[in-house]
Amino acid sequence: MTISDLSIKNPVFAWMLMFFLMIFGWVGYSRMGVSQMPDVDFPVVNIAVTWEGAAPEIMEAEVVDVIEDAVTSVQGVKQITSSSKLGSAAITVELELERGVDVALQEIQTKIAQAQMRLPRDMDPPVVTKVNPEDQPIMWLALSGDVPVKDLMVYAQEVLKNKFQTVPGVGDIFLGGLIERNLRVWLDADKMRAEQITVEDILAAIHREHAEIPAGQIETPAREFNVRTLGEFTDPNKFGELLITQRGGAPIHIPIPLKRVTRIEDGLADQRRISRVNGSRAVGIGIRKQRGANAVEIADLVKKKMKEVEPGLPKGMKLGVNFDSTQFIKQSVSELTHHLLLAALLTSLVCWLFLGSWSSTLNVLLAIPTSVLGTFIVTYFLGFTLNSFTLLGLTLSIGIVVDDAIMVLENIVRHVEMGKSRLEGSVFGAREISFAAMAATIAILAIFLPVVFMKGIIGKFFFQFGVTISAAVSFSLLEALTLAPMRCSQFLETASHGSFIIRFVDKAFGRLTESYRRGLTWTLDHRWTVIACAAVFFAGSMVSLKFLRKEFMPAQDQSMFMMRLQTPVGSSMEFTDNKFKEVEAWL
Incomplete structure (x- = not known):
């Protein structure tokens, strides 16, 4: 007993199998994330280091050389490059393609931690990250307004950041x-001279007096008490009351308040970056999504949160969307989905023209949702997202998944037209064509399945494409050998050749067959000429490969452009800011 016989004799089982694939496939589809590209980690690890005020030469000698020497011993390192500038440096570690990025990242962090004693004590801890397009912010919000810059910075950091971090699916802000x-x-140099106080005395007093250190505990026979020393000032206005108790390391009998020789300002750090929106100072709020999350859904939730936050903004502040990459993702996914549906409709029309029966067309058409939705079960459990590559695979598979069903259906129709019942025609027709259907499916898999095993970054991107289309073709074979024969045994109707459209199509195919016969006869009579022409055409196509442009991804018009303006080396922040203002005014 073949698998088609089992399905025909147990139609309830076959119908349940079809509905199972459709229902659970739809559930998987609804839960899949949406993104423009697959989640692929590039074999690159970035190390960012910051040492405020250090010259590029000092960064190179004291920091970069130490880190490069530490990470060189990590297995799988292919190349290390670095660049140093005032106060910061960037080190890029390129790995071998077969090296696991996550494991290499942990080893690099361990090596840097072991070399920490050789690094300057007052520099910021190195930040180690891996390169992945999915880690880029999916959208940028902008908090702007005609208010003091400090108010903008404080409100964005202490209020808005916490509000948007709680949005489901948001990974980082x-x-x-x-x-x-x-x-x-x-x-105040004059007051310091009068009090005989130096800068070192003030720094030592701040380090010594503005600190909260462990104070232990008090124990009694009955109770224990934790002791805390309140050494840090929580109010900036009271910071000036900090006492300078030493002068040149020697104690001062009458301590000097800090505010006597200085002026305390609750302000901002040195201005090394400026952001504006429509000419007004602003703070950008970049939204990074979690891996595998639905970018479009997260963007909608962020916009919803914006509407909740806007009524509570301080007077003079405005919050808006400055950049939203999900608009392009939404358009791309919508366009591919539209093409998917259009391909299904055109396939059904072609099937009707070929088969001449609506019941036969419906039988073939049901193979499309069964195979496509069944594919979503596989892609969901493999952690794929709805992106350009998976949707491309599904779009290409629309015309392929009906091939097996048409093959089985046509043979069953032939048996029915020979006088057999629908049940007998389905049994004998499916048995005869099963091996041919399997051979056709294996031939298609032999084309697309090797894509799964491609190496390099391109292979990682096309992995989801290969798996998606291979799964769809495999489900189409299962559908053709089980569900299609069962449906034929229940409601198959042969075509009526009295219809005008059917007669027209039959005549057209008759003329096409005659033209093909004449062309095939000429080809067989001039076989060496045909072989020579084919060889010339093949050689010409191979030569044309040298003239084709090569790029990682095709150019895409996202209805936006970005400008990068660089002033001469050594330009001040004020000079650079003025040049940017001129460009903004021109735009």
Whole structure:
């Protein structure tokens, strides 16, 4: 007993199998994330280091050389490049393609931690990240307004960041153009000279007096008490009351308040970055999504949160969307989905023209949702997203998944037209064509399945494409050998050749057959000429490969453009800011 016999004799089982694939496939589809590209980690690890005020030469000698020496011993490192500038440096570690990025990232972090004693103590901890397009912000919000810059920075960092971090699916919030809030101590040289106080005395007093250290505990026979020393000032206005108790390391009998020789300002750190929106100072709020999450859904939730936040914004502040990549993702997915549906409709029309029966067309057409929705079960459990590659695979598979069903259906129709009943025609027709259907499916899999085993970054991107189309073709074979014969045994109707459209199509195919016969006869009579022409055409196509342009991804028009303006080396922030204002005014 073949699998088609089992399906024909147990139609309930076959119908349940079809509905199972459709229902659970739809559930998987509804839960899949949406993104423009697959989640692929590039074999690159970035190390960012910051040492405020250090010259590029110092960064190179004291920081970069130490880190490069530490990470060189990590297995799978292919190349290390670095660039140093004032106060910061970037180190890029390129790995071998077969090296696992996550494991290499952990080893690099371990090597840097082991080399920490050789790095300057007052530099910021190195930040180690891997390169993945999915880690880029999916959208940028902008908080702007005609209010003091400090108010913008503080509100964005202490209020808005926390609000948007709670949105489901948001992985991280990145604040662009943020200037950290700082407590600035402005020294008065004349007053310091009068009090015989130096800068070192003030720094030592701040380190010594503005600190909260563990104080232990008090124990009694009955109870224990934790002791806390309140050494840090929580109010900037009271910071000036900090006492300078030493002068040159020697104690001062009458301590000097800090505010006597300085001016305390609750302000911002040094301005090394400026961001504006429509000419007004702003803070950018970058939204990064979690891996595998639905980018479009997250963007909608963020916009919904914006509407909730806007009524509570301080007077003079405005919050808006400055960049939204999900609009392009939504358009791309919608366009591919539209093409998917259009391909299904055109396939059904062609099937009707060929088969001449609506019941036969419906039988073939049901193979499309069964195979496509069944594919979503596989892609969901493999952690894929609805992206350009998976949707491309599904679009290409529309015309393929009906091939097996048409093959089986046509043979069953032939048996029915020979006088057999629908049941007998379905049994004998499916048995005869099963091996041919399997051979055709294996031939198609032999084309697309090797894509799954491609190496390199291209292979990682096309992995989801290969798996998707291979799964769809495999489900189409299952559908053709089980569900299609069962449906034929229940409601198959042969075509009526009295219809005008059917007669027209039959005549057209008759003329096409005659033309093909004449062309085939000529080809067989001039076989060496045909072989020579084919060889010339093949050689010409191979030569044309040298003239084809090569690029990682095709150019895509997203209805936006970006400009990068660079001023001469050594330009001040004020000079650079003025040049940018000129460009903004021109735009």
